[in-house]
Amino acid sequence: MTDKTQSTLTADDHIELDPEVWELRLYVAGQTAKSVAAIANLQRICDEHLPGRYKIEVVDLLKQPQLARGDQIVALPTLVRKLPNPMRKIIGDLSNTEKTLVGLQIRPAGEAKG
């Protein structure tokens, strides 16, 4: 796992992929089962793969619906990777860890590179 992270780091085009801090924003709507699951899953994945290097902001659109427009939120829950650039979005309750990692580009899609 760490090998792979390192290998992506050495690639020129992914040089930004390992900033000091990963900024993540999770949009949810109230305390639904999906919201709760998404928050828990995100916490777990970050602790596992980005220990100490992440910042999670949870936005409840029921309370602040005006924020949905800015990040083009349609589906909920949506996880938005603000940093590193470029912006990525992962929708769903993040129960699929593999896909979440691919979406966050912590793990490259397809596992092709050695």
Place this chain on the structure above:
Amino acid sequence: MSASDAKLSSNGQYSARIPLEKSPTGIDGLDEITGGGLPLGRPTLICGSAGCGKTLMALEFLVRGIVEYDEPGVFMAFEETPEDLAKNVRSLGFDLDQLVADEKLVIDHVQVERSEIEEAGEYDLEGLFLRLNLAIDSIGAKRVVLDTLETLFAGFQDQAILRAELRRLFYWLKDKGVTAIITGERGDGALTRQGLEEYVSDCVILLDHRVVDQVSTRRLRIVKYRGSAHGTNEYPFLIDEDGLSVLPITSMGLDHEVSNERISSGVAQLDEMLGGEGGYFRGSSVLVSGTAGTGKSSLAGHLAEATCRRGERVLYFSFEESANQITRNMRSIGLNLRKWIDDGLLKFHSTRPTLYGLEMHLAVIHKLVKQFDPTVVIIDPISNFSTNAATGEAQAMLVRLVDFLKARGTTAFLVSLTSGGGALEKTESEISSLVDTWILLRDIELGGERNRGIYVLKSRGMAHSNQIREFLLTSQGIRLMDVYLGPEGVLTGSMRVAQESRERAARLAQEQELHRKRRTIERKRAALQAQIDAMQAELASEEAEFESIHQEAQLRDEQFRTDVSRMSLSRHAQSGNGAHQDAGKEKMQ
């Protein structure tokens, strides 16, 4: 109210006794077809292929809602950015930016990029709901447009979730009580690509953009409208600088008002032929047909001139000549149409018949007639329509056109060019039953000349002339001449002139003969009188002679009587008897 409506329809127990509330679209003609507008508080699906005007129609619904009915609206754009939208409709006079600034309109651009989205687990579209909800509540919107919702299908992988969410969305919209338009791309064999019609069951409008013989026509059809009567036909519609207009022509019945008023045809002798009461009926339809160069347009020009002179407006649709060409040509027969154009009473609309389809022509005519509100509409010629359409279609169009104009009480003057080959009356049989007055212009070829003849083939409701008259185009306009019938048939042109002079000569000769005869009689009478005088003189002289003889005899008689009495005195005879006998004797002598 709208909430209960929604419940009614979702249970499928709509009662016909409850009148369906409608939200007027403000779109020209659409409200007529739908009987008042879209179902209030319910979603309506507008589907059609690319470029058929879905977005524009939806947007116009919103803008008209704001401007005309003071109902704020939300436009959720899944395809275009607000900037693009505003730019696209600015040419139609819609200032979206201003409406947004006035807090009457919210445009929310929803962008779903498949490439930057990873799906990891369960999700729903609550974000969309929240955005929509926010937009609706922020301005108190009554109308919502989702354009084009199907874009979402490209943005998400899990179609099952999407479908479930869309179903929820439509129920949610109903609960919210907003009148919504959802647009969808036309799919193969289905109304929409993703089968949105499954979810929207209240009202479905199909837009179509068809190209037949390289001519494109936009059409609109209401596929379904639950709980409401609606026009079921395909209606042509038009997108121009004023937005969308739909033509609900066939919804009209045959109950238009009729007028007994006559309007002059501009040709005094023709007015005379039409029963002598002053021309065509106002609001009737007049067909003038004839072969090329028989003066059909000139007749139209006269009508235009006469109508403008009364201060009424004339709309002249020309499908062959430009306005300038017509005014120039009319000047040669003494009609100054330019003056009326400048006065704003006469308006020309010149287009090629092939420019667009029949429906579109009809749409244009409709629109211009409504705008200009003329009392006379001239269409020159109608026959060109059939050149780029099947005859049946052209006829259907003309029926609708005539109906439309009749319903407005506008006099329609249709010019039709008959091709040389067929019989004059036959070629027009498709539309002849439509028109009230049919004037036929024809060539009369005789004596090496080609002249024009005119006759009134039919004219409903008036005692029109049955005469064929010769028709002259002079620098003072149209003149109708009496036609001479010779042994070979109708005489026209120089043969008519020759006949006229022959008749004049004959008349002269006759007069001279008469004169001569009269003189002879005079003479005879004089002679006879002389004879009578002579005979009377003779008679008088004879009478005089007789008188003198008679007097002589009397004298003699008296003399005799005196003699006798003297003799008897001398004889002392009885005077009485002897005298008597003698007198008797003398008479016998």
